[in-house]
Amino acid sequence: MPNENHLAHMARTLGAWFAALLLFFPLGWLFLTAFKTELQAIHVPPLFVFEPTLDNFSEVQRRSDYLLYARNSLITSVVSTVLGLLIAAPAAYSMAFFRTRRTRDILMWMLSTKMMPAVGALVPIYVLAQMAGMLDSLSALIIVFTLSNLPIMVWMLYSNYKDIPPEILEAARMDGASLWTEFRHVVMPLSVGGMASTGLLCLVLSWNEAFWALNLTSAKAGTLATLIASYSSPEGLFWAKLSAASLLAIAPIVVFGWFSQKQLVQGLTFGAVK
Amino acid sequence: MAYLQLKHITKSFGDAHIIKGVDLQIQKGEFIVFVGPSGCGKSTLLRLIAGLEPITSGQLMLDGADITRLPSGKRDLAMVFQSYALYPHMSVFDNMSFALKLAKVPKAEIRQKVERAAEQLNLTAYLQRTPRELSGGQRQRVAIGRAIVRAPKVFLFDEPLSNLDAALRGNTRVEIHKLHKALGATTIYVTHDQVEAMTLADRVVVLKDGLIEQVGSPLELYDRPANRFVAQFIGMPSMNMLPAKALASVTRLAGGRVPPNGFVGVRPEGLRVHPGVGVGVPGRVDLVEALGSDTLIHVDVEGTTMVARQNERTALRIGDTVGVEIDPNVLHLFNQDGQTLAAQGSPA
Amino acid sequence: MTRLMPRALMAPAVVTLFLWMIVPLAMTLYFSFVNYNLMQPGEHPFAGIDNFHYFVTDPDFWAAVSNTLLLIGSVILITLVFGVLLALLVNEPFPGRGIVRVLLISPFFVMPTVNALLWKHMMMNPIYGILADVWRAFGAQPVDWLTDFPLLSVIIMVSWQWLPFAVLIFITSLQSLDREQIEAARMDGATGVQRFFYLVIPHLARAVAVVVMIEMIYLLSVFAEIAITTNGGPGNASTNLTYMIFKQSLLNFDVGVASAGALFAVILANIVAVFLIRIIGKNLD
Helix, strand or coil: CCCCCHHHHHHHHHHHHHHHHHHHHHHHHHHHHCCCCHHHHCCCCCCCCCCCCCHHHHHHHHHCCHHHHHHHHHHHHHHHHHHHHHHHHHHHHHHHHCCCCCHHHHHHHHHHHHCCCHHHHHHHHHHHHHHCCCCCCHHHHHHHHHHHHHHHHHHHHHHHHHCCCHHHHHHHHHCCCCHHHHHHHHHHHHHHHHHHHHHHHHHHHHHHCCHHHHHHCCCCCCCHHHHHHHCCCCCCCCHHHHHHHHHHHHHHHHHHHHHCHHHHHHHHCCCCCC | CCCEEEEEEEEEECCEEEEEEEEEEECCCCEEEEECCCCCCHHHHHHHHHCCCCCCEEEEEECCEECCCCCHHHCCEEEECCCCCCCCCCCHHHHHHHHHHHCCCCHHHHHHHHHHHHHHCCCHHHCCCCHHHCCHHHHHHHHHHHHHHCCCCEEEEECCCCCCCHHHHHHHHHHHHHHHHHHCCEEEEEECCHHHHHHHCCEEEEEECCEEEEEECHHHHHHCCCEHHHHHHCCCCCCEEEECCCCHHHHHHCCCCCCCCCEEEECHHHEEEEECCCCCEEEEEEEEEECCCCEEEEEEECCEEEEEEECCCCCCCCCCEEEEEECHHHCEEECCCCEECCCCCCCC | CCCHHHHHHHHHHHHHHHHHHHHHHHHHHHHHCECCECCCCCCCCECCCHHHHHHHHCHHHHHHHHHHHHHHHHHHHHHHHHHHHHHHHCCCCCCCHHHHHHHHHHHHHCCHHHHHHHHHHHHCCCCCCHHHHHHHHCCCCCCCHHHHCHHHHHHHHHHHHHHHHHHHHHHHHHHCCCHHHHHHHHHCCCCHHHHHHHHHHHHHHHHHHHHHHHHHHHHCCCCHHHHHHCCCCCCCCCCCHHHHHHHHHHHCCEHHHHHHHHHHHHHHHHHHHHHHHHHHHHHCC
């Protein structure tokens, strides 16, 4: 509705800001609480003005071997993303540039594997992991993360490759480029952005993954998701520390998310919404 | 021996036969234009020559060698694409030197060739820019420069001017013409615009439905079209095609040599409109188009509309009664299948 | 060489995904027909349809089904309605629009476990939580959310997380709405409300369909929020299908029954997936 009158415009601005602040409030509150003392955290009425402290962050580091869990999250996310890219990129490349009659069906089938609920595979995967002695191991998580995200990665890379105008590749062919040269000098530079955002999305999904992390791990291979979960048993006052730990766990991903909105839409809806 | 030979080339995509048998001999240094309506196969034919699509059957010979199965990169051909197809992540210089780099030409030589081509195309100032920073016309020239630098055996142009606005199109057309005169390279140029065909070509190949309708110099095609299709495709506005049945008065002019279901063709400049009755065939003015340099008068004669062209301005208005005088020396006669019968008195 | 290569390139992805699909499915199928308890490994005698029977007659079963439907239905309703409204609100430029968008989408990127604990303690705690403060500010008695309204609490948490997703999808969809179409309607005399119902809603229909289906698929698997806050309780008040299966498999260690349950979930998801695939398929060239 362009050419809005002044009143409507103001209403819109106020309404939008109100909704945004309301929706964001819990996160903002989490942020604030992380810098409070435990007493300040449970203060009634809620404190918005206070002396900030960094004690919680150092506490978190010391007490619960935070670094170990963070390391696990990092390793599982990064390795599964890299592994996923290595498997997905060739497949997407093949489907985009060497299309056959079955290409579409194969792509759809891949997407459909993503639509099966994780709980459907919980029992078998658990049993398998147990049999292979891989319970509470990073490898099990990495494998599961990679496979869970593979369809999305293939799809996103496929779209990305398809966006390259075919004439540019034909021009390269006329210029005498072999298939490998074409890939190295034309396709790759042009798809770096797409690969980055695909990787980013995967990183986000793996980092936040809770279902498998909670069920397949305990003390050794736990990720940040499980660490936070373990804060749930009451051990006296712990809200400020919980907030600090949570903030550390979610901050990088939320920021990543701010930068990858578009890719998110494409990836999660498989491009069904333009 | 012809430089580039197409021997009974066909192309099918599954059950769809796009090119149904094309034979063509092209001499070295010729500027050949493929022209025809959408879907006639002209771009496909160009892509077959380029090697971007495999030939279904037939043979393609270049400079004595059979290149039918050779991959594009080895044919020594350069193509200018309709959408320019520049490498977006490379500078103009890198775009133009890519092929040479792949061919392992020494750096100094690459630099020399690129700089010379850039000079010819007024691109020297833009060598370090990326395509994103260039205008449409400049990108077009880079695409041409990319081809020139390779000094290929044949240049292929796929509707290079379609994406330019009218003014730029005219200028670039002239530049391409001059470039050809300067380089003397064999060129195949695809377009749907017959003005480009007429002005640029040494010879024009008119295509329809995957077959060649006629090959000849532009003026040959204009003056001696082999059939109705070519007659009406070449020339703007198109030749008036008068059915012999409907216009007995006109047929009489042709001296009875037109078969009953045939057609009499006469170009707009072959008609002269006289106000009032008395001279020529009576009719009524349907529409007047004043272009400034020419005037086109649409006249309704016994139910058939004809278009006349004259240099002078006119005071005629819609509905005026006029007489249309037809020059009997410039009639083209066609039988019912559209084939040209021996024309009467075509200019020498 | 060119014949073989496309297949070789696709092989790793196709093979691994195939195994990922077939192996769990086959095992689940097998387990659902045998008696298998993880505490007593070794013996798995054939059990016919005992497991299915047991699962369906479990006192938790119908509660789990209805909770699952309620959960999915409520979250979808909330995210759809508010998602469309918010997307419309943000569709035109206004000062600070970029920041507003960033604020609106943030909850989606929060780990489910953080989400759960954030709400359980900081928001919903009946004494120290923010909601308690708000209730008191209005002179009312604070609500003990997790104890008195467990399912609703979970619904709130999950909606908070998924609303940004819906908003983002609808924003994207609205951006592709043809401006000229709207202008033509204005010239034809259509009011804002009429334009909304005749042009905007139909355009959003597809986005709505996609949001509904994707949410259905993901919401079926809501787990962390329940496991960490209410443990499915009190009783089975907030147990959904997923949690029930989890209970059977990893708390009761009854793999057979859990597998039977899992098959239910898979079939449910399959039905939705078929429709979703069709929509996606129409989009692929």
